[in-house]
Amino acid sequence: MTQKAGKAAYHHGDLRKALLEAAERELDEKGIEAFSLRGVAKRAGVSHAAPAHHFKDTAALLTALAAVAAERFYHAMKARQAMARPDPHAQFIASGVGYIDFAVQNPGLFKLMFGSERPKSDDPSLVEHATNGFMVLVKDVADMTRRNPMEVDEGRLDVMAAWGLVHGVANLLVAGRGFVIDALLERDGDAALERLIDRATPPSFRRPSK
């Protein structure tokens, strides 16, 4: 086969993984717009052309990183839900808080997933994990409204509204435009987000159908 399991297989060991970790650090410190492949190579302690043997180009590296980000993103939401009450509305709020909190805790990864065109958005692995995340949202809305929202116009509007709400708040916070609720977040933490989503829940989510 190609490489050993543990570490130090060849010159570096598992360089592919090391590059992904270095890329995440680069992303956190420099931001997506100043992200540099040579910087990643430097962090990993290899030459500037080494990444080419593991990732075709920068876009491929960022795509792989976006895929692991999407996976973590999904698990962050599921973990929130696991700790919340099982009723549909509580589950909806939990995933929403998880959505926003992940963005705040991982602004670089979040912007990579949703705010950059550099990752190839049709990558199978990325699509898979992103779809998983989306399905959480759809299921939440489905459980609240007791139907498959994607099958009717009103349901689709509801899904888009729910997604848009958490996505917009996440984006605003990550973009440094959260001054409206920064003080509340400082004081109440996640509870403020719960209140926000709860207050913003439209009537169509409270009733079975309509």
Next chain:
Amino acid sequence: MTQKAGKAAYHHGDLRKALLEAAERELDEKGIEAFSLRGVAKRAGVSHAAPAHHFKDTAALLTALAAVAAERFYHAMKARQAMARPDPHAQFIASGVGYIDFAVQNPGLFKLMFGSERPKSDDPSLVEHATNGFMVLVKDVADMTRRNPMEVDEGRLDVMAAWGLVHGVANLLVAGRGFVIDALLERDGDAALERLIDRATPPSFRRPSK
């Protein structure tokens, strides 16, 4: 003074304005992440170092462009409101539709304003126009709830929710993640957005206070 009014004052005429227009084209075609200052200069028909005399660096150019974008953004919302019924709820929906529609019609400028860290977000002109836009939203919420929302916690949550909703939907559409409602938009146009915002309006926006 420095230059004539009409055109062709010196070698180029009003190069500053020409650069801003060229930058907008560059932004539309290449996107913010592939935006190139030399590309802008080429479009304007000047040497690659010419922009330096009108904008200190690329960030300064993008900042100026973001400022004009913010101004247009504000006017787009106001224009929508001027054509809508005068009641608070209709005004709120109108500005929301204007918000989202501007993003869809000007994805480059929208991403520049909200999704990029390259413009200097503390630029006075940019801050001024951005604040104007924000004030539209605050006023809408204020008119619906009959109070200054920024003065109480619940009001701030409402403002953030309203902003987040339209901002999130706009972002998703601009990021090519609008598949949930793309068909509806294709069919009904802005009316679909009106329905979306209307359905998503939380109960706290319908009643005077509480």
Next chain:
DNA sequence: AAATTATCTTGACACTGTAAAGACGCGATG
């Protein structure tokens, strides 16, 4: 042990943003 293959390095190229220095034309001043 020798050959093959995978992995990484070195060097090169075209491109980027920015700085410094020079050329040019316009407006103001004598």
Next chain:
DNA sequence: CATCGCGTCTTTACAGTGTCAAGATAATTT
């Protein structure tokens, strides 16, 4: 009107970027 001065643009240069091609080295296979 001629000249100066200054604002405007160009040329040249440099450090940095992503990517390609060729070479070197270690690990695996035969």
